[in-house]
Amino acid sequence: xxxxxxxxxxxxxxxxxxxxxxxxxxxxxxxxxxxxxxxxxxxxxxxxxxxxxxxxxxxxxxxxxxxxxxxxxxxxxxxxxxxxxxxxxxxxxxxxxxxxxxxxxxxxxxxxxxxxxxxxxxxxxxxxxxxxxxxxxxxxxxxxxxxxxxxxxxxxxxxxxxxxxxxxxxxxxxxxxxxxxxxxxxxxxxxxxxxxxxxxxxxxxxxxxxxxxxxxxxxxxxxxxxxxxxxxxxxxxxxxxxxxxxxxxxxxxxxxxxxxxxxxxxxxxxxxxxxxxxxxxxxxxxxxxxxxxxxxxxxxxxxxxxxxxxxxxxx
Amino acid sequence: xxxxxxxxxxxxxxxxxxxxxxxxxxxxxxxxxxxxxxxxxxxxxxxxxxxxxxxxxxxxxxxxxxxxxxxxxxxxxxxxxxxxxxxxxxxxxxxxxxxxxxxxxxxxxxxxxxxxxxxxxxxxxxxxxxxxxxxxxxxxxxxxxxxxxxxxxxxxxxxxxxxxxxxxxxxxxxxxxxxxxxxxxxxxxxxxxxxxxxxxxxxxxxxxxxxxxxxxxxxxxxxxxxxxxxxxxxxxxxxxxxxxxxxxxxxxxxxxxxxxxxxxxxxxx
Numbered sequence: 001x002x003x004x005x006x007x008x009x010x011x012x013x014x015x016x017x018x019x020x021x022x023x024x025x026x027x028x029x030x031x032x033x034x035x036x037x038x039x040x041x042x043x044x045x046x047x048x049x050x051x052x053x054x055x056x057x058x059x060x061x062x063x064x065x066x067x068x069x070x071x072x073x074x075x076x077x078x079x080x081x082x083x084x085x086x087x088x089x090x091x092x093x094x095x096x097x098x099x100x101x102x103x104x105x106x107x108x109x110x111x112x113x114x115x116x117x118x119x120x121x122x123x124x125x126x127x128x129x130x131x132x133x134x135x136x137x138x139x140x141x142x143x144x145x146x147x148x149x150x151x152x153x154x155x156x157x158x159x160x161x162x163x164x165x166x167x168x169x170x171x172x173x174x175x176x177x178x179x180x181x182x183x184x185x186x187x188x189x190x191x192x193x194x195x196x197x198x199x200x201x202x203x204x205x206x207x208x209x210x211x212x213x214x215x216x217x218x219x220x221x222x223x224x225x226x227x228x229x230x231x232x233x234x235x236x237x238x239x240x241x242x243x244x245x246x247x248x249x250x251x252x253x254x255x256x257x258x259x260x261x262x263x264x265x266x267x268x269x270x271x272x273x274x275x276x277x278x279x280x281x282x283x284x285x286x287x288x289x290x291x292x293x294x295x296x297x298x299x300x301x302x303x304x305x306x307x308x309x310x311x312x313x314x315x
Numbered sequence: 316x317x318x319x320x321x322x323x324x325x326x327x328x329x330x331x332x333x334x335x336x337x338x339x340x341x342x343x344x345x346x347x348x349x350x351x352x353x354x355x356x357x358x359x360x361x362x363x364x365x366x367x368x369x370x371x372x373x374x375x376x377x378x379x380x381x382x383x384x385x386x387x388x389x390x391x392x393x394x395x396x397x398x399x400x401x402x403x404x405x406x407x408x409x410x411x412x413x414x415x416x417x418x419x420x421x422x423x424x425x426x427x428x429x430x431x432x433x434x435x436x437x438x439x440x441x442x443x444x445x446x447x448x449x450x451x452x453x454x455x456x457x458x459x460x461x462x463x464x465x466x467x468x469x470x471x472x473x474x475x476x477x478x479x480x481x482x483x484x485x486x487x488x489x490x491x492x493x494x495x496x497x498x499x500x501x502x503x504x505x506x507x508x509x510x511x512x513x514x515x516x517x518x519x520x521x522x523x524x525x526x527x528x529x530x531x532x533x534x535x536x537x538x539x540x541x542x543x544x545x546x547x548x549x550x551x552x553x554x555x556x557x558x559x560x561x562x563x564x565x566x567x568x569x570x571x572x573x574x575x576x577x578x579x580x581x582x583x584x
Contacts, residue, residue: 214358216407231369232406271370281370284394 005067006031007038014042016050020057021244024208024226027061038067043091045074051082057206203239211235211249231271240264250274259304264314268300273309275302280309318349320422320432321554322451322481326467328438330459331489334525334535336435337365338544339455341534342551344399348430351390351400353421355447356437357412360404367394367532368401377405377412379421386424395537400429410442415449422450431554440474448475454484455516460491460502465510472513485516487550492521493565517550519543520564542566 008026013019019041026032037058046054058065068079068086079086203221211217211225213232222239233249235241238256240263247265252274254261259276272281280302299314323336333356340352354362357377363369374389379402386402393399402421405412418434425432434451437443448454454475458468468486475484488504495501504518522543528535535544536551542564549559 214406234407272373279373284367284370 005036005038006063007040007067008032009040011040011042014044016046016053019054020206020224021226023054023057024206027058027063032061032063034062035064036066037063038069039065040089041068041070041072041075043071045072046078048078048082051075051078051084053204055082055084056204060206210245237261253302261303263302264299266297266299268298268302268311273302275304275309278304278307278309316427316430318426318429318431319453320426320434320451321453321455322434322436322447323455323457324436324444324447324471324475325438325457325464326440326471327458327464330457330464331519331525332438332457333361333365333435334529335455335457335487335489335519335547336433337362338534338536338547339551339554340399340431340433341366341393341396342536342548343431343433343554344393344396345536345548346551346555347398348555349398349428350431350433351402351425351429353402353418353425353432353434354404355413355418355434355443357404357443358406358409359437360406362435363391363401363403364532365529365534366401368403369532372403375403375405376418376421377408380413380417386421410437410446413446415446418446419450440470444471444474448478448481450480452480452482454481455487456484456511456513457487457489458507458511459489460496460504460507465502465507469511472511484513486511486513487517487519488515489519490521491518491564497565515561516553517546518561518564519546519550520562 008023010019010022013022023039039054055065065084068076068084069089070076070079070086071089071091073088076086076088203219204224205219205221206224206226207217208226210227211229211233213230215233216236217223217225217234218236220238222242223235223237224242224244225235226244228245229235229243229247229249229251231248234252235243235249236252236255238254238258238261240261241251241253242263243251243265245265246267246269247263248269248271250272251263251270253263254276255274257276259278261275263270263273263275270282272279274280300311301314302309302311304310323332323339325332333354336352336354340350344350352362352366353376354360355376356362363372368391371391374384376389378384379386379389389402390400391403393401402425422432422434432450434447436447456468456471456475458464472484475481486508488507491504492501496503504515508515520542522535522541524538524541525535525543528538534547535541536547538544542562546562546564549562552559
């Protein structure tokens with residue numbers, strides 16, 4: 001792994017969702033993979049579960065989250081508890097476009113103590129506007145100037161490594177998991193047992209691709225898909241399912257019997273929704289095309305109310 | 316009760332196997348028979364879409380084979396006709412998920428409860444075809460009046476003849492366009508039958524209504540005004556052993572055609 005620090009400026013992001021999309025977008029830069037990652041956060045409080053989500057997202061790109069800069073003291077403490085180097089900084093200016101002096105300690109070396117005194121300023125001329133979302137990506141390498149090849153990056157271009165298959169995702173998680181649970185042997189449609197199954201809500205998988213017909217995504221935990229799910233594909237999770245796109249396939253949340261599991265999508269067009277032992281199907285005659293060309297998305301959330309699956313609009 | 320197992324096959328893709336299966340199945344059920352449709356096109360299933368049952372599928376044929384559910388649980392009842400059932404294929408697996416013996420066993424079990432078991436065969440002559448044909452004792456070979464489809468049908472007939480279990484096979488000529496036959500731009504049904512030297516079970520005219528019915532998820536036999544629907548009803552009658560004369564597919568469809576035909580008759584008389 002490259003020991004140089006790659007810094008992602010998230011000071012334009014005001015919630016976890018924005019952070020996740022911005023970080024995923026930043027990893028379209030090939031340079032971001034397989035190296036140590038630093039995050040510059042806005043004044044928001046992140047809890048441990050959210051930090052783990054971000055950490056596992058970064059881990060899925062074979063990189064390591066090793067440095068956090070935040071104006072929020074609570075976030076800083078949590079990061080330190082997790083063994084991530086964290087540092088307090090001043091609150092960023094209100095304007096997202098403002099040039100912020102971005103400080104990286106010169107002596108920072110993986111596990112070493114951070115010393116803010118010997119900081120290098122390389123903001124302004126070296127940060128790159130990334131897709132105009134207020135997200136700035138900069139690169140620090142132990143005080144060296146960033147790579148000049150960075151400017152050639154085109155946001156819409158996918159590199160080959162970006163197209164990971166389902167197997168790769170699963171494999172990456174299988175290797176990380178110490179207690180490998182026999183997920184294949186579970187009867188998905190079985191009614192819940194008397195003893196409630198406690199799902200480890202910390203385990204979350206991020207998938208940044210379109211799920212096409214015939215593809216199956218199974219995970220022991222939560223699934224977040226940034227992309228569409230076409231009819232004929234299947235998603236099974238023991239926790240929640242969140243689709244940042246059109247959900248047009250079969251989705252089964254709480255597959256081990258967790259009735260509190262939820263399914264969320266920007267556009268709900270699922271053929272079938274299953275939560276734990278409950279099942280619901282799309283009404284007949286509503287076979288709207290799954291690729292919706294208009295931009296009118298009504299985010300909806302499915303959850304169990306009195307033994308049946310009910311859809312709620314998310315405001 | 317011992318039902319007959321009929322495999323609907325063609326060799327070539329896109330000639331209308333699945334459309335034929337859905338329509339003959341619906342037509343047989345409309346005549347009061349107990350019918351089950353088996354989709355063996357694992358990985359590229361479509362029969363559920365044509366019947367409009369996509370949202371009802373919970374268990375598939377692979378779940379039955381791998382003993383995750385009972386056979387009866389996997390049968391999806393049709394929306395309109397309670398006599399018609401569908402055993403759907405899995406979309407997330409491939410043809411090797413089921414073996415020929417397993418499919419034969421399923422067909423033999425279903426024979427006890429149903430009059431007709433229609434097996435929708437995938438294109439090609441590989442494992443999927445071998446699976447579909449395994450339990451069948453009758454076959455309907457679908458073809459279109461094109462050289463490529465006829466050549467593939469000929470190959471299929473050769474393979475079917477080699478199977479002892481298949482007692483008889485009959486030919487269904489699909490997407491026939493009388494206008495083109497008149498101008499000698501398309502082979503006539505007689506030509507096709509002569510080339511393949513095979514019994515004919517039906518002639519289905521080209522009908523744009525088939526496309527809309529596929530998209531709506533409603534078989535065209537439910538549309539009584541459709542010529543293709545009538546032709547499929549006649550095929551179903553022939554399967555049941557009735558002698559039905561072949562439909563005059565050169566019927567005038569629009570008002571102007573009707574007027575033209577009326578006057579041309581007068582002139583001939």
